[in-house]
Amino acid sequence: MMGIDPITLIVALITVSTPVLLAAIGELVVEKTGVLNLGVEGMMITGAVMGFVVAVNTGSPTLGFLAGMASGMALSLIFGVLTQLLLSNQVATGLALTLFGLGLSALLGVGYPGSTPPVVSDPFPAAMAEIPVIGPILFGHSLVIYLSVLLVAAVWYVLGYTKMGLIIRAVGENHDAAHALGYKVIRIRLMAIMFGGACAGLGGAFLSIVRVQNWVDGMTAGAGWIALALVVFASWKPWRALLGAYLFGGVTALQLRLQAAGIDIPVEILAMSPYVITIVVLVIMSSDKSRTALNAPAALGKVFHATG
Amino acid sequence: MxxxxxxxxxxxxxxxxxxxxxxxxxxxxxxxxxxxxxxxxxxxxxxxxxxxxxxxxxxxxxxxxxxxxxxxxxxxxxxxxxxxxxxxxxxxxxxxxxxxxxxxxxxxxxxxxxxxxxxxxxxxxxxxxxxxxxxxxxxxxxxxxxxxxxxxxxxxxxxxxxxxxxxxxxxxxxxxxxxxxxxxxxxxxxxxxxxxxxxxxxxxxxxxxxxxxxxxxxxxxxxxxxxxxxxxxxxGKSLATPARDNAELGEVILKVAGLSVEPSNPFGTPLRHVGIELRAGEVLGIGGVAGNGQDELLAALSGEVTTPPGTITLNKTPIGDKGPNERREMGILCAPEERLGHAAAPDMSLVENALLTARQRKNLADSGFVNWGATRAYAEKVIADFDVRTPGPDNVARSLSGGNLQKFVIGREILQDPTVLVVNQPTWGVDASAAADIRQAILDLAQKGAGVIVISQDLDELLEVSDNFAALNEGRLSNVRTTRDLTMETIGLMLGGAHDMHDLDEEAIHAEA
Missing domain, CATH: 3.40.50.300 (P-loop containing nucleotide triphosphate hydrolases)
Known part of the structure; x- marks a missing residue:
């Protein structure tokens, strides 16, 4: 249809999806421990601006990614201290964190729009990326993309097959029982929150350094909220989060190409289509209430107060 | 040793x-x-x-x-x-x-x-x-x-x-x-x-x-x-066993027929074709191990879950589709198991909690305005009549001990003169002397001609207060039996529950039928 090349579309969708996927897989682990952090958007955009600033100033994208992770983690730690140690309400604190992150990133990013970040080299030699069809799809990406898929696999394995994963699930299922058995509920949750923050920050840094290669105020444009929706869409299962992220990315990449091809649909409708489709899929997936409830961590969003 | x-x-x-x-x-x-x-x-x-x-x-x-x-x-x-x-x-x-x-x-x-x-x-x-x-x-x-x-x-x-x-x-x-x-x-x-x-x-x-x-x-x-x-x-003192004069049972006041309810959460138990006939002056004990449909049964009787009109009738009026407030007006009152958060709002005062269920029957609100004087008087009456130990009616429900809050919750319903009272686990977590008071109050209510359904896991309690007994097992209600000639063994078989006892259970019920 009007010259949309399926191979470049797939390559683009993988790039578009990765920030959302990273944030979603981090939030998935956080929610598995029973914590609902609605501050994903704020952590992502803080990661985006810090990653961009550090990458531009040092000339090292790796340092940029690390800075993105560190800033996301730092922001999540604020959330962690407030909700886990000072027992504040998770929903309100998470929303505040998003607002805080949006404001903070706008401040930190003053003067940076239009700067050029260093080029990120790909891990595979260019010759491999020139293999027809599978070359660009499998070997033409930056390291972070491979890392994101590995991360999904690692989270899937750890949650399902290790003692650590069992403890994470137990804490999210019934924190009082986990406490009675002697597990450190608050410590486990704080660590998960920081992991989630690092993932969201890395996702943000990838967005500014690799995908857009620029800093624009408010550039995450709701990606953090999509990540939160994806966790529910995925019924807290890592591989389904990957599927959901690629579906969202696919629609986004497709609508950008449809815009470029000058198709006769208003740009605004095309631009909103990924969000509309995400909502529709979410509604369909969640319509079987009992099945979703079965997978949801039972202690999600509940305040844990250790009583001797 | x-x-x-x-x-x-x-x-x-x-x-x-x-x-x-x-x-x-x-x-x-x-x-x-x-x-x-x-x-x-x-x-x-x-x-x-x-x-x-x-x-x-x-x-x-x-x-x-x-x-x-x-x-x-x-x-x-x-x-x-x-x-x-x-x-x-x-x-x-x-x-x-x-x-x-x-x-x-x-x-x-x-x-x-x-x-x-x-x-x-x-x-x-x-x-x-x-x-x-x-x-x-x-x-x-x-x-x-x-x-x-x-x-x-x-x-x-x-x-x-x-x-x-x-x-x-x-x-x-x-x-x-x-x-x-x-x-x-x-x-x-x-x-x-x-x-x-x-x-x-x-x-x-x-x-x-x-x-x-x-x-x-x-x-x-x-x-x-x-x-x-x-x-x-x-x-620290000797206890009186609750007792009442042998009562004549009156007309059937509450009739439940073919009641089936889907549970509201994935680990709940669906109710299957539950049938109950409750007479005036009767205390019907419903035993069963937790999670066999007790919460669902209470929700269906209180009106929190509505069902087709004909499945529940009060004095021959179908009420299955009526909500809790309408049922309260008609005289069906309930005291659910979970005291904090279901029977009482934890952070509201006893006065406010009294208003929550007694508004209709005690005329505590007029054209949308609360009559706080009358509400306070009612809360104080409940506290006095049921010996609720609290500094005053303005204390929040959460601050009361389990036994005292339970006395308040039960008292709040009983003093409204219900036609039918449904209580779930009336003495769970309540100390022995308060439990004896609550059981006596239930018996006194029945003596005055109300029908009472007591849902409990405490079999001794059920044998003590109820005229008739039925067991709830996996959402099904057994046949109703008179309490007088029940032994613990028969009750155990009626309750079933343990999966390795199923065959035994079925046989026993068939043998009895």
Whole structure:
């Protein structure tokens, strides 16, 4: 249809999806421990601006990614201290964190729009990326993309097959029982929150350094909220989060190409289509209430107060 | 028994702000002994065992375990020393399977496949059949308790603490449990058995320590002591058994037919074709192990869940589609099991809580405006008539002890002169004297001609108050039987519950039918 090349579309969708996927897989682990952090958007955009600033100033994208992770983690730690140690309400604190992150990133990013970040080299030699069809799809990406898929696999394995994963699930299922058995509920949750923050920050840094290669105020444009929706869409299962992220990315990449091809649909409708489709899929997936409830961590969003 | 004690508790004291949970408590447990810790709710039993298990640290005093100083800073240490505990409210994870739940309670769990094998071995050795791959959310209360017990047994404990283990079991399950515990004791494991059920302690325990208000008030050998003597030590006074004159039953006032309800959560139980006929002046006891549809039945009767109109009729008026407020106006009042959050709003005052259910029948609101004077007067009347211990009606519901709040909740409904009163677990977690008051109030209400449905897991309570008895098992209600000639065995068969007893259960019901 009007010259949309399926191979470049797939390559683009993988790039578009990765920030959302990273944030979603981090939030998935956080929610598995029973914590609902609605501050994903704020952590992502803080990661985006810090990653961009550090990458531009040092000339090292790796340092940029690390800075993105560190800033996301730092922001999540604020959330962690407030909700886990000072027992504040998770929903309100998470929303505040998003607002805080949006404001903070706008401040930190003053003067940076239009700067050029260093080029990120790909891990595979260019010759491999020139293999027809599978070359660009499998070997033409930056390291972070491979890392994101590995991360999904690692989270899937750890949650399902290790003692650590069992403890994470137990804490999210019934924190009082986990406490009675002697597990450190608050410590486990704080660590998960920081992991989630690092993932969201890395996702943000990838967005500014690799995908857009620029800093624009408010550039995450709701990606953090999509990540939160994806966790529910995925019924807290890592591989389904990957599927959901690629579906969202696919629609986004497709609508950008449809815009470029000058198709006769208003740009605004095309631009909103990924969000509309995400909502529709979410509604369909969640319509079987009992099945979703079965997978949801039972202690999600509940305040844990250790009583001797 | 002579020799060195396994565990000795020396002058333990633990105070919380405003309350001394344990004051100068001392006792000893010998190896292989079944030791009872007896006391009312709030006597300090739970705090004491939490200290032994390392969840709470004593303010002063000491413990020795096998002759060595013992002060576990956390449960991990207690477990590795050889102390295991089965909790009163199960510390299980519903969405995880049996093997995963057991692995969580072990220090170094073997891989899942080996663990599953060991679970099967141990569960068969002690007569507690259990499938390691099943989700705990799908198990009955008795089976869940087996999970906890096996989790403990896999650690080879020297001391097993059981906190109120029989409160959720059928009589048959209690027998199985006692059999297991006796076997364990014979093998040299000591058991610290916490309960307020005197007959159980007399049947099982070698020694008993009795606590009242945080202090040891006596030691006895349960086999040589009568239940009445122990009760007096425990409560500090003798108790009157609730009683009423034999009442004539009147017309059928409430009729439930073909009531089927889907549960509101994935681990709930659907109700299947429940039929009830309640007469004026009748107390109908509905027994059953928790999770067999009690919450769903209460929700359907109170109107929280609506059903086709004809399934529930009050004085021949179909009301199945009516909501709670309409039913209150017509005279069906309910006191649900969960006091904080269901029967009462935890952070609202008793005055406000009185308004919440008594508004219609007591005319506490006029054209949308609350008559606070009348509401306060009503709350004060409930507090006075039901001996609710609270500084005043402006205290929030959360600040009352369980027993006092329960008296308030029950009193609030009874003083509205209901035609039909439905109560779920009226005396759960309530101390013996308050429980006796509540049961007497239920009987007095029936004496005045109201119909009362008492849903409870406490069979002694049901036998004490009810005229007729039915059992709820997996959402189905058994035939109604008169309470007079019921034995514990028959009731046990009616309750079923344990999955390995199903065949027996079916046969018994067919034989009776």
């Amino acid at each position: 002579t020799g060195d004690p396994l565990l000795s508790i020396n002058n333990i004291t633990k105070a919380y702000p405003g309350v001394v949970a344990n004051s100068d408590v001392s006792f000893q447990i010998q190896p292989g002994e079944v030791h009872a810790l007896l006391g009312e709710n709030g006597a300090g039993k739970s705090t004491l065992v939490k200290m032994i298990y390392g969840l709470v640290r004593p303010d002063s005093g000491s413990m020795t375990f096998r002759g060595e100083a013992y002060a576990p800073p956390e449960p991990r240490v207690a477990r590795s020393t050889g102390v295991a505990m089965v909790f009163q409210h199960f510390s299980l994870f519903e969405a995880l399977n049996v093997a995963e739940n057991i692995a969580l309670g072990m220090e170094n769990p073997p891989p899942q496949r080996d663990l599953a094998k060991r679970i099967r071995e141990v569960s068969e050795a002690y007569g507690l059949p259990l499938d390691p791959d099943r989700l705990v959310g799908d198990l009955s209360a008795g089976e869940r308790q087996r999970v906890e017990i096996i989790r403990c047994l896999l650690q080879d404990p020297k001391l097993l603490i059981m906190d109120e283990p029989t409160s959720v079991l059928t009589p048959q399950e209690v027998e199985i449990l006692f059999h297991t515990l006796r076997k364990l004791a014979a093998e040299g494991t000591s058991i610290l058995y916490i309960s307020h059920k005197l007959e159980e302690i007399r049947a099982l325990c070698d020694e008993a320590t009795i606590l009242r208000l945080g202090k040891v008030v006596g030691n006895c050998t349960p086999r040589d002591t009568s239940a009445a003597e122990m009760a007096e030590l425990m409560v």
